[in-house]
Amino acid sequence: MKFIDTLNGNKSTIPPIWIMRQAGRYLPEYRKLRKSEQDFIKFCLNSEKASEVTCQPINKFDMDAAIIFSDILLVLHMLNHEVSFIADKGPVLKRLLVGENINFNDWDGYKFNLKAVGKAIELTKRKLIHPIPIIGFSGSPWTLFTYLTEGGSSRDFSNARNFLWADEKNAEKVFDVLIKAVVCFLDVQLKAGANAIMLFDSWAGSIPAIFRKKFIIEPTKKIVEYIREQNPFIPIICLPKSMGEGIIEFADEIRPNCLAIDHLTDIEFVHKSLSKNIVLQGNIDPICLVHGGKRLEREVDHIINLMADRPYIFNLGHGILPNTPVENVEKIISYIRRN
Numbered sequence: 013m014k015f016i017d018t019l020n021g022n023k024s025t026i027p028p029i030w031i032m033r034q035a036g037r038y039l040p041e042y043r044k045l046r047k048s049e050q051d052f053i054k055f056c057l058n059s060e061k062a063s064e065v066t067c068q069p070i071n072k073f074d075m076d077a078a079i080i081f082s083d084i085l086l087v088l089h090m091l092n093h094e095v096s097f098i099a100d101k102g103p104v105l106k107r108l109l110v111g112e113n114i115n116f117n118d119w120d121g122y123k124f125n126l127k128a129v130g131k132a133i134e135l136t137k138r139k140l141i142h143p144i145p146i147i148g149f150s151g152s153p154w155t156l157f158t159y160l161t162e163g164g165s166s167r168d169f170s171n172a173r174n175f176l177w178a179d180e181k182n183a184e185k186v187f188d189v190l191i192k193a194v195v196c197f198l199d200v201q202l203k204a205g206a207n208a209i210m211l212f213d214s215w216a217g218s219i220p221a222i223f224r225k226k227f228i229i230e231p232t233k234k235i236v237e238y239i240r241e242q243n244p245f246i247p248i249i250c251l252p253k254s255m256g257e258g259i260i261e262f263a264d265e266i267r268p269n270c271l272a273i274d275h276l277t278d279i280e281f282v283h284k285s286l287s288k289n290i291v292l293q294g295n296i297d298p299i300c301l302v303h304g305g306k307r308l309e310r311e312v313d314h315i316i317n318l319m320a321d322r323p324y325i326f327n328l329g330h331g332i333l334p335n336t337p338v339e340n341v342e343k344i345i346s347y348i349r350r351n
């Protein structure tokens with residue numbers, strides 16, 4: 013399988029292709045099925061629907077990998093910080109305030125409640141006509157911590173940062189719970205047959221640099237080490253989004269099989285700075301895909317040429333946008349696979 017071969021360090025002239033958030037609102041068939049369930053969390057936990065949505069972009073575009081349809085915020089929901097999604101606002105959840113901790117001990121119950129995600133993976137494996145790898149995923153502790161302390165999305169992450177400065181020792185305790193929650197979530201997905209793992213640190217660029225080591229690198233390292241100990245052949249992709257120069261230390265310390273590069277990070281700089289053993293993925297600006305056309309083709313040619321001497325996976329720098337024309341996705345995939 014091309015995607016796993018690449019993650020294992022093998023180069024190919026035509027890179028494997030998948031797109032972050034490939035199962036989502038830009039697809040009419042997603043929007044149709046989504047209407048059948050108002051509550052987004054319930055939608056994610058409906059294994060039948062989640063597996064169907066996972067397969068939609070595969071059937072349509074013949075992607076080289078499927079990412080299981082789920083959400084990083086399920087983890088917080090199951091830790092008793094119920095998440096609801098409000099139209100035009102995004103996720104809303106009970107905030108964790110300075111001085112508070114996540115009081116949680118019921119790990120058997122936690123795993124049981126997430127079984128639906130494992131079942132969705134098993135169903136997807138059965139449904140895929142041509143077997144392709146399935147990516148399991150989780151948010152990284154820092155990104156989960158931002159949603160927990162902000163009570164939703166944020167512009168400046170001041171509550172999350174304030175929590176670290178106000179009581180670093182307590183923040184460490186919260187992170188210990190989040191690390192365990194991430195590991196258990198990934199365990200469920202790996203036991204169900206996930207073939208690779210991706211860790212989304214979508215807000216890695218929002219932590220004060222002084223805290224990176226303690227709250228990004230160390231927690232991620234613990235998770236990666238644990239997963240590798242239990243599953244030595246499972247490749248791991250990390251997206252430390254917009255981490256700036258910190259991405260080099262991140263790669264050196266964590267040694268993921270693959271680094272996903274966002275569009276605000278200079279992929280040429282990362283390419284020049286890192287050993288060729290690390291696979292790179294990314295980093296077309298999702299807005300460039302909305303526009304499509306020759307300009308997009310030029311960007312794609314540029315990245316593929318740049319990555320000629322390194323194992324590389326085609327993807328965007330962040331999730332595909334809901335206003336992306338489906339035909340732009342079709343066209344760019346056939347452009348990459350031409351000949």
Ligand code: CP3
Pocket residue numbers: 031032033034035036037046052079080081082083084085097102103149165212214330331
């Ligand atoms: O196709 C796939 O990539 C798999 C499914 C997937 C979703 N979310 C489905 C989803 C994945 C991998 C995620 C990850 C996720 N979720 C991240 C990390 C990646 C990133 O984009 O940075 C984050 C930060 C979240 C949290 C989240 N989920 C937010 C902030 C929102 C609301 C904003 C938005 O994009 O609408 C969601 C909702 C969500 N997750 C949707 C989908 C398809 C849209 C909800 C809907 O259909 O109504």
